[in-house]
Amino acid sequence: QVQLQRWGAGLLKPSETLSLTCAVYGGTFSGYYWTWIRQPRGKGLEWIGEINHSGSTNYNPSLKSRVTISVDTSKNQFSLKLRSVTAADTAVYYCARFVVRGVIGMDVWGQGTTVTVSS
Amino acid sequence: DIQMTQSPSTLSASVGDRVTITCRASQSINNWLAWYQQKPGKAPTLLIYKASNLQSGVPSRFSGSGSGTEFALTISSLQPDDFATYYCQQYSNYPYTFGQGTKLEIK
Numbered sequence: 255q256v257q258l259q260r261w262g263a264g265l266l267k268p269s270e271t272l273s274l275t276c277a278v279y280g281g282t283f284s285g286y287y288w289t290w291i292r293q294p295r296g297k298g299l300e301w302i303g304e305i306n307h308s309g310s311t312n313y314n315p316s317l318k319s320r321v322t323i324s325v326d327t328s329k330n331q332f333s334l335k336l337r338s339v340t341a342a343d344t345a346v347y348y349c350a351r352f353v354v355r356g357v358i359g360m361d362v363w364g365q366g367t368t369v370t371v372s373s
Numbered sequence: 374d375i376q377m378t379q380s381p382s383t384l385s386a387s388v389g390d391r392v393t394i395t396c397r398a399s400q401s402i403n404n405w406l407a408w409y410q411q412k413p414g415k416a417p418t419l420l421i422y423k424a425s426n427l428q429s430g431v432p433s434r435f436s437g438s439g440s441g442t443e444f445a446l447t448i449s450s451l452q453p454d455d456f457a458t459y460y461c462q463q464y465s466n467y468p469y470t471f472g473q474g475t476k477l478e479i480k
Contacts, residue, residue, distance in 0.1 A: 299409075299417065299460055301469040314468040315374075348416055352464075357423065359407035359464060363416035 256281035258349050258364035262334075266371045272336040276349030276364055277329065283307050287352040288332040289360060290323060292345040300345075304352060305332055339371045375399050375463050379472035385480040390451045394475045396444040396461035405465035408437055408446045411474075412457045420459075421446065451477075 262274035276288070290302040303313035305323045313321050322335045336343060347367050350360040376399035386392050396406065404424035409417035419428045421437035424444055434449040448455055456479050461472040 298473045299462070299471040301462075301471070303468075312467050316468070350416075357405065357464070358426075358428070359419050359422040359462070360409075360417075361419045361422075361428065363418070366416050 256351065256362045258351065258362060260347075260349050260364045260367050262347075262367055262369075264368055264370060266339050266369065268340050268371060268373055269338055270371075272339050272343065272347075272369055272371075273333065274347055274349070274367060274369075275331055275333045277331045278351070279330070281351075281362075283327055283330045285353075285355055287312075287354060288323075288325065289350045289352050290334045291348045291350060291360075292343075293348070293366075294345045302334065302336075302347075306354075341371050343369065344371045345369060374468055375402060375466050375470050377461055377463055377470050377472040379459075379461055379475050381475060382473065383476045383478060385478045386451055387480045388451050388453060392448050392451060392477065394446045394459055394461075394477075396439075396446070396472050398442045398444075398463055398465075401441045402463045402465035404440045405463060406437075406439070406444050407462045407464065408435075409460045409462065410455075410457045411460065417460060 257279045260276040284307040287304040289304040305311045305325050320337045325332045349364040351362040378397045406424045408421040411417040425437045436447050438445050458474045458476045
């Protein structure tokens with residue numbers, strides 16, 4: 255059973271850098287796109303971006319100038335950095351697995367990390 | 374970006390009812406559409422992929438249909454566990470985008 259476990263700082267000040275990591279347990283790392291999604295409290299889902307095991311990335315243009323997603327295949331981990339955060343970046347952040355073979359969609363999700371940006 | 378519009382935003386129904394949620398894309402996405410269920414405080418779970426394919430382990434009362442720009446999620450007989458928020462998502466074009474969600478409430 256594949257599991258995604260995430261960690262990172264939950265409280266940031268404006269202008270700081272959000273940094274989250276997601277570790278993949280119980281499955282292979284290749285053949286998928288590893289994805290970050292966020293959800294402001296009480297609102298809908300926003301796709302942030304994704305990375306595969308080779309390091310190929312795709313980003314949401316609305317965040318692209320501030321986002322970096324990276325991968326560490328030796329640890330089966332992938333990470334999100336979001337620079338210059340503001341209150342608008344306050345949200346629950348999810349990591350998820352997008353299944354490329356068969357183009358299934360995001361079939362495994364992590365639990366979500368609440369990130370609050372406040373001075 | 375492709376805009377995904379769900380309707381209704383809120384749906385009140387009773388156990389045993391048949392309900393349908395629709396999702397419209399601002400341009401054709403062929404059948405590159407997924408449906409997710411989300412319960413309060415939890416991550417979404419995948420129900421349907423490629424518009425009409427039931428994800429493994431999902432009850433058969435859930436079904437999806439449509440292609441191009443018009444899609445639907447149908448629950449044939451609502452169960453108490455089905456009261457949740459549902460999202461459609463297109464993965465035809467980057468950036469992938471979600472509908473605004475449909476909250477399914479108990480009548």
